[in-house]
Amino acid sequence: MTKYTDSKVHKVEANQATAPFATPESSTSISDSANVGAEGQLSWARYGKDNVRVLKVSRDPTDRETQHVTEYVVCCLLEGNVDRSYTHADNSPIVATDTIKNTVFIKAKENAIEPAELFGAELGSHFVNTYKHIHSAHVDISLVTWTRMSVAGKPHKHSFVANKNERNFVHVDVFEGANGRAGPVSITSQLKDLTVLKSTGSMFYGFHRDEYTTLKDTNDRILSTDIDASWRFGQFENAAAVAAAAKDNVFKNAYEVLRSNTLEIFATQNSPSVQATMYDIARKTIAEVPSIDNITISLPNKHYVELPLDWYKGTQNTGKNAEVYVPTSDPNGLIKCTVSRHARAKL
Numbered sequence: 001m002t003k004y005t006d007s008k009v010h011k012v013e014a015n016q017a018t019a020p021f022a023t024p025e026s027s028t029s030i031s032d033s034a035n036v037g038a039e040g041q042l043s044w045a046r047y048g049k050d051n052v053r054v055l056k057v058s059r060d061p062t063d064r065e066t067q068h069v070t071e072y073v074v075c076c077l078l079e080g081n082v083d084r085s086y087t088h089a090d091n092s093p094i095v096a097t098d099t100i101k102n103t104v105f106i107k108a109k110e111n112a113i114e115p116a117e118l119f120g121a122e123l124g125s126h127f128v129n130t131y132k133h134i135h136s137a138h139v140d141i142s143l144v145t146w147t148r149m150s151v152a153g154k155p156h157k158h159s160f161v162a163n164k165n166e167r168n169f170v171h172v173d174v175f176e177g178a179n180g181r182a183g184p185v186s187i188t189s190q191l192k193d194l195t196v197l198k199s200t201g202s203m204f205y206g207f208h209r210d211e212y213t214t215l216k217d218t219n220d221r222i223l224s225t226d227i228d229a230s231w232r233f234g235q236f237e238n239a240a241a242v243a244a245a246a247k248d249n250v251f252k253n254a255y256e257v258l259r260s261n262t263l264e265i266f267a268t269q270n271s272p273s274v275q276a277t278m279y280d281i282a283r284k285t286i287a288e289v290p291s292i293d294n295i296t297i298s299l300p301n302k303h304y305v306e307l308p309l310d311w312y313k314g315t316q317n318t319g320k321n322a323e324v325y326v327p328t329s330d331p332n333g334l335i336k337c338t339v340s341r342h343a344r345a346k347l
C-alpha cells in the first residue's frame with residue numbers, strides 16, 4: 001500500500017482553483033451586503049456529506065461466485081481553515097461536499113472497506129493529507145448488516161438477508177499531526193438497538209424512599225432494554241497503526257467480546273439494578289480487551305407492569321402469581337455510564 005508515502009500525496013492549497021470567479025477581495029460578502037448586526041463570532045464549524053450510501057462486493061479470489069457484501073452509510077465532515085466561507089462568503093477553501101462524496105466512492109474502490117474502523121481512518125487521513133487547510137476529518141459509518149443466506153442447509157454463495165435489528169456504527173476522528181500530515185486517529189465503535197429481555201433474574205430493592213415514592217421493592221421482575229454500547233480505543237498514532245490493529249483483528253475481537261459479555265452477564269446475573277449490571281459488563285470487557293480505553297453504555301429500562309386481575313372472579317396475577325404483564329413503551333428509565341480504564345475526574 002502506497003498511500004502513506006509523502007510523494008504520492010499533493011496537498012492542495014485553499015484558493016488555488018478559484019480563478020474564474022470573483023476573488024474574496026473583489027466581492028461583497030453576504031454578511032456585509034445584508035448589513036447584519038456585528039454581534040457574534042464563528043466559534044466552531046464543521047461540514048461535509050452525510051448519508052453517503054456505498055455497497056462493495058468482494059469476490060473470492062479462488063471462486064468469483066463466492067462473494068461478500070459490505071454496505072455503509074457514511075457521514076464525512078471536515079474542519080480546518082474554512083472560516084471565510086462562513087464569514088465572507090468566500091467559497092475558495094471549500095472542498096465541495098460533492099467532492100467529499102466522490103472521494104468516499106473512490107476510496108471504497110481503492111481500499112479494503114473492512115473493517116469500517118480502518119476505512120474511516122484511511123478516508124479521514126486522505127482529506128487531512130490532501131488539503132493543507134483541512135486539519136481534521138470526522139467519519140461516522142453506520143454498518144448495514146447483511147447475513148449470508150442459508151439455502152437447503154448450505155451457505156449461499158451470493159445471497160444475503162438484512163438484519164434490521166441490532167445496528168453497528170464506527171466514529172473515527174483523524175487529526176493533523178505536528179508534521180502537517182494526517183496523524184492521531186481516535187476510534188469509537190458502537191453497537192445499538194440490541195433488544196433483550198429476561199423474564200426473571202432481576203431485582204430492584206433498597207432504593208431511596210421518601211414521600212414521592214410509590215414503587216415497591218422487588219426481588220423478581222422482568223428486565224428488558226435496548227443495548228447501546230460504545231467502546232473507545234486508545235488513540236492510534238496514524239492510519240497505518242489502525243491498519244496494523246485491523247490485521248490483528250483488534251476491532252472484530254473488541255466487538256465480539258463486548259457483545260458476548262453483554263449477553264452473558266445480562267442472562268446469567270441476578271441483576272440488582274440496571275446500574276450494577278451495566279457496570280459489570282463494562283468492567284469485564286475492559287479487563288479482557290486491552291485496546292479499549294473506555295466504554296459508555298446507555299440502557300432504557302423498558303417497564304413491564306404487573307396487572308392486578310382480581311376484579312375478574314378474584315384472579316391472582318401479581319407478585320408470585322404474575323403471568324400476564326403490560327409492556328409499556330413510555331415513560332422508560334434511562335441509565336447511562338462511562339467506565340474508563342484509567343481514573344478520570346467526573347465531569
Ligand SMILES: O=c1[nH]c(=O)c2[nH]c(=O)[nH]c2[nH]1
Pocket residue numbers: 204215272273274275301333335
Ligand atoms: O434498575 C433500576 N434502576 C433504577 O434506577 C430504577 N428506578 C426505577 O424506578 N426502577 C429502576 N430500576
